Amino acid sequence: MIDGLELAMTQLKAAGCRTIYIDGSFVTSKPNPGDFDACWEPEDMDYDYLRKNAPRLLNYLDRSAQKSTYKGELFRSDQPVGDYGLASLEFFQRDRQFNSKGIIAIDLLRWES
Structure with a gap:
């Protein structure tokens, strides 16, 4: 998963992305997460x-293709999620009961692979 996430971050950074946000079991204490969920800032891309x-990275509808390449799912941060009325960045900051929670933000301008 780390290799897939690093590939996505490298490609996003090369395209001008400034920030990626990581969520899902990957950023919890779960010993063996199955994948990661992430979203990225679309400005200046x-x-x-x-x-x-x-x-x-642009085809969020083909989640199986994303998982085969990156070992996780990636969305634009302003991409609506289902029928929740929230963009992915807002959605990722909610737990299953819709309580607020934290996520990981990585500044790609400072990140070096």
Whole structure:
């Protein structure tokens, strides 16, 4: 999972992404998480770069393809989630009972692979 997350972060950073947010069992005390959930800031992104070099980052509808490449699911932070009326960044900051919770933010401008 770390390798897949690092690949996604490398590709997002190359496209101009500034921040990625990580959620799911990956950021809990669960000993063997099955995957990670993440969303990324879309501002100032080079979408042509992503379409050419990392098209699966743009295709949130094909979750199995994302999981096969990155070992997790990735969404734009402003992408609506289901029928909840929340964007993914807001949704990730809620638990299953919709109480507030923390997530991990990684500043890709300072991150080095």
